[in-house]
Amino acid sequence: MFHVSENDDSSSRRCVWVNGPVIVGAGPSGLAVGACLKEQGVPFVVLERADCIASLWQKRTYDRLKLHLPKQFCQLPKMPFPEEYPEYPTKKQFITYLENYANHFDIKPRFNECVQSAKYDETCGLWRVKTVSTSGTTRTEVEYIGRWLVVATGENAESVMPEIEGLSEFKGHITHASEYKSGEDYQGKRVLVVGCGNSGMEVCLDLCNHNAIPSMVVRSSVHVLPREFLGKSTFELAMTLMRWLPLWLVDKFMLLMAWLVLGNMEKYGIKRPDMGPLALKNMAGKTPVLDIGALKKIKSGDITVVPGIKRFFNHSVELVNGEIIDVDAVVLATGYRSNVPSWLKENDFFSNNGYPKAQFPHGWKGQSGLYAVGFTKRGLSGASADATRISQDMSKVWKEETKLVQQKTKSGHRRCISQF
Numbered sequence: 181m182f183h184v185s186e187n188d189d190s191s192s193r194r195c196v197w198v199n200g201p202v203i204v205g206a207g208p209s210g211l212a213v214g215a216c217l218k219e220q221g222v223p224f225v226v227l228e229r230a231d232c233i234a235s236l237w238q239k240r241t242y243d244r245l246k247l248h249l250p251k252q253f254c255q256l257p258k259m260p261f262p263e264e265y266p267e268y269p270t271k272k273q274f275i276t277y278l279e280n281y282a283n284h285f286d287i288k289p290r291f292n293e294c295v296q297s298a299k300y301d302e303t304c305g306l307w308r309v310k311t312v313s314t315s316g317t318t319r320t321e322v323e324y325i326g327r328w329l330v331v332a333t334g335e336n337a338e339s340v341m342p343e344i345e346g347l348s349e350f351k352g353h354i355t356h357a358s359e360y361k362s363g364e365d366y367q368g369k370r371v372l373v374v375g376c377g378n379s380g381m382e383v384c385l386d387l388c389n390h391n392a393i394p395s396m397v398v399r400s401s402v403h404v405l406p407r408e409f410l411g412k413s414t415f416e417l418a419m420t421l422m423r424w425l426p427l428w429l430v431d432k433f434m435l436l437m438a439w440l441v442l443g444n445m446e447k448y449g450i451k452r453p454d455m456g457p458l459a460l461k462n463m464a465g466k467t468p469v470l471d472i473g474a475l476k477k478i479k480s481g482d483i484t485v486v487p488g489i490k491r492f493f494n495h496s497v498e499l500v501n502g503e504i505i506d507v508d509a510v511v512l513a514t515g516y517r518s519n520v521p522s523w524l525k526e527n528d529f530f531s532n533n534g535y536p537k538a539q540f541p542h543g544w545k546g547q548s549g550l551y552a553v554g555f556t557k558r559g560l561s562g563a564s565a566d567a568t569r570i571s572q573d574m575s576k577v578w579k580e581e582t583k584l585v586q587q588k589t590k591s592g593h594r595r596c597i598s599q600f
């Protein structure tokens with residue numbers, strides 16, 4: 181690396197030349213690319229806006245979270261989970277695994293550096309990546325310059341905060357699922373949970389377990405599948421069946437299985453989409469809920485399912501069916517979005533929704549040395565697949581060029597000697 185600096189009292193500017201890729205984001209995706217590159221001897225820099233690795237897992241998830249897919253589908257390349265880990269590791273175990281992973285591959289991200297912009301400079305054929313970090317009253321701007329850019333900022337970079345009429349008038353506590361830690365703070369409270377994805381369902385279950393009174397807003401439809409069927413992981417079963425059967429048939433099997441285990445959920449207000457669960461995941465990226473107990477609580481009446489929201493009042497909410505219910509607090513389990521459009525000045529490869537335009541498995545490589553990892557809507561296994569491809573692609577070029585440079589230096593050296 182090569183540095184150029186400029187300073188005054190409260191701010192400083194630096195320019196850093198990066199030999200190898202600039203990786204933006206130190207979540208599982210950025211770490212996986214780093215690990216694969218380390219093995220190939222390609223140097224890199226990882227930039228992270230937070231002060232730790234895997235900030236989504238460390239700072240923006242609730243206490244009782246566990247991986248909801250079996251561990252073999254969640255491990256990163258080149259280092260399996262410890263054998264003693266359970267089939268569904270806890271959040272704490274997953275974070276420990278990631279910390280060990282970063283240490284093992286000696287990945288040292290530059291923390292507290294938020295990427296503000298990244299632009300390809302046509303004239304020099306290089307990426308210019310600008311970051312800002314503030315510490316006390318000092319503001320530091322750094323420009324990293326390199327030939328490759330790896331976008332690893334994730335599908336969950338920002339929380340989606342819906343605009344609902346009257347929400348700003350609501351006097352109770354409002355929080356997003358990403359800030360929710362535990363139901364402990366909600367004992368005895370009537371909590372409206374907006375959204376019925378995996379977050380909404382699990383927050384409701386956690387609230388029940390802490391003697392709160394949750395109502396869950398289901399404004400459209402959702403596929404709920406049991407996490408296990410006859411002691412086997414539903415996800416694993418689906419993946420196995422997909423090897424032999426067409427997707428529509430696997431979907432039929434999933435629905436039959438869900439009906440056998442969970443029964444008909446429509447009478448409880450949970451309507452299924454017209455499309456099957458895997459077809460919908462493939463087409464729209466909508467993840468089916470893998471149930472770990474919320475449905476039992478819905479059946480027992482501990483969780484009340486309510487339709488969409490019309491508007492909020494000071495202490496209550498009006499639903500689309502005209503009903504008004506009193507509410508003490510609101511948890512917005514309304515999902516996440518990518519933040520790529522806010523900083524990446526490029527629109528050939530990335531679409532304005534912050535995802536690569538090309539579908540999996542083609543969305544990992546763009547033009548001019550641009551790469552994306554972890555935008556497959558296939559969780560950690562999708563990120564691992566991207567990381568492997570990216571590192572292979574880069575290391576091929578890196579090795580060819582290193583060989584060329586060595587040959588040139590050798591022949592240059594011979595010429596020098598022959599002049600004497």
Ligand SMILES: Cc1cc2nc3c(=O)[nH]c(=O)nc-3n(C[C@H](O)[C@H](O)[C@H](O)COP(=O)(O)OP(=O)(O)OC[C@H]3O[C@@H](n4cnc5c(N)ncnc54)[C@H](O)[C@@H]3O)c2cc1C
Nearest residue numbers: 205207208209229235236247248294295333334554559560
């Ligand atoms: C609650 C929850 C549970 C999940 N459970 C599973 C599961 O069980 N199995 C599974 O396969 N998937 C799961 N997922 C999917 C999830 O996307 C992955 O687990 C994983 O975290 C994705 O890794 P990532 O590195 O792509 O993104 P992230 O983990 O979000 O990491 C991206 C990093 O980039 C940083 N960043 C963002 N913008 C900038 C910027 N401008 N400058 C610098 N740094 C930046 C962020 O701070 C963050 O640290 C879950 C997701 C959630 C929200």
Ligand SMILES: NC(=O)C1=CN([C@@H]2O[C@H](COP(=O)(O)OP(=O)(O)OC[C@H]3O[C@@H](n4cnc5c(N)ncnc54)[C@H](OP(=O)(O)O)[C@@H]3O)[C@@H](O)[C@H]2O)C=CC1
Nearest residue numbers: 246247248342375376377378379380399400467513514515
């Ligand atoms: N244990 C685990 O491993 C967990 C994994 N996850 C993963 O994290 C990712 C994000 O999940 P999640 O946070 O649940 O987000 P999702 O995007 O999956 O779900 C968002 C939910 O919010 C609803 N919603 C959005 N806006 C509104 C609104 N204005 N009014 C009413 N409802 C609204 C959506 O309804 P609609 O469908 O109608 O748009 C949907 O039900 C997923 O990939 C999930 O699998 C999450 C939690 C736990």
Ligand SMILES: O=C(O)C(=O)Cc1c[nH]c2ccccc12
Nearest residue numbers: 249415461467468557558559560
């Ligand atoms: O947890 C997530 O966000 C995932 O995307 C994991 C996942 C990848 N493929 C799936 C298919 C069905 C359910 C979950 C997943």
